[in-house]
Amino acid sequence: MAEKATxxxxxxxxxxxxxxxxASVRHEYVxxxxxxxxGATDRHNRISLNIASRLLAAARGTPCRVxxxxxxxxxxxxxxxxxxxMVVCGPPEPGNPDFQRDPCLVVEVLSPSTEQIDRREKLLVYENIPSVGAYLVVSQDIRRVERHFRGEDGLWRKADLVDVGRFPVPCPPDTELTLDEVYEGL
Incomplete structure (x- = not known):
């Protein structure tokens, strides 16, 4: 979030x-x-697209939307x-084509201007959405993904991957991402 515009x-x-x-510029609302x-940097955009592409391929044939x-x-x-x-596997929001509710996975790629908000405010908000099974905080500058996820007991946990590795995501079903996929081409 760059500047207050209210x-x-x-x-x-x-x-x-x-x-x-x-609006010609998007705004978040709190x-x-x-x-x-x-706007996003080239790296930010490519990381987001890598993740979305992998999730989209995994979502084919499922009720999940990326x-x-x-x-x-x-x-x-x-x-x-x-x-x-974000990935949503439930039915579309009736009557509201401009927004979604109830995602099962949310991903934020860090930017210098949003890093603190992504790690604190958004983490707390996303953890309070019952449908969210995982929140990924992805670094642009190094190969690092912070995976905040809801355990089988309902409690939130955190696991970091740095440089190499793979990790499960709650949706689409039976999907894993690798750091090589996240950072492909960078």
Whole structure:
């Protein structure tokens, strides 16, 4: 999130959604405040696309849908984010083609301007979405993926992969990613 871009009074959810329909810049929404999103670097975009491509291939023939950074996630009644990648396996949000709810996997690729928000605020928000089984925080600068995941006991755990390795994701079913796939071509 680069800069605050709200009027002097907080926006309602309805006002935010109407603003986003005609906005030339995407905004995330947190409790009435909007935050303009900066563009992504080549590395950021390629990492996101590598992950989304692998997940899309795994989703074929399943009810899961893979979204990239132009699809909003309604993370709570008063929070909308634009994750870099998310997977949703439930039915589409009825009557709301502009956002999704209930993802099973959320991915954020770190940027210098968003790193602290991705690691703190978004982690807490995503952990409180019952459908989320994993949240991946992916570094641009080094081969590192922080995997925050819900264990079988419902408790959240963290595992980091650095340089090499593979890790499971909760959806699409029976899917793993490798660091070689995440960082392919970089």
């Amino acid at each position: 009027p002097h009074r907080p926006l309602s959810v309805e006002e935010y959604l109407a603003l986003e329909e005609s 409790a009435g405040e909007t935050y303009a999103l900066a 979204y990239m950074s132009d699809m909003k996630l309604r993370a709570s009644e008063s929070v909308f984010y634009y994750p870099d990648v």
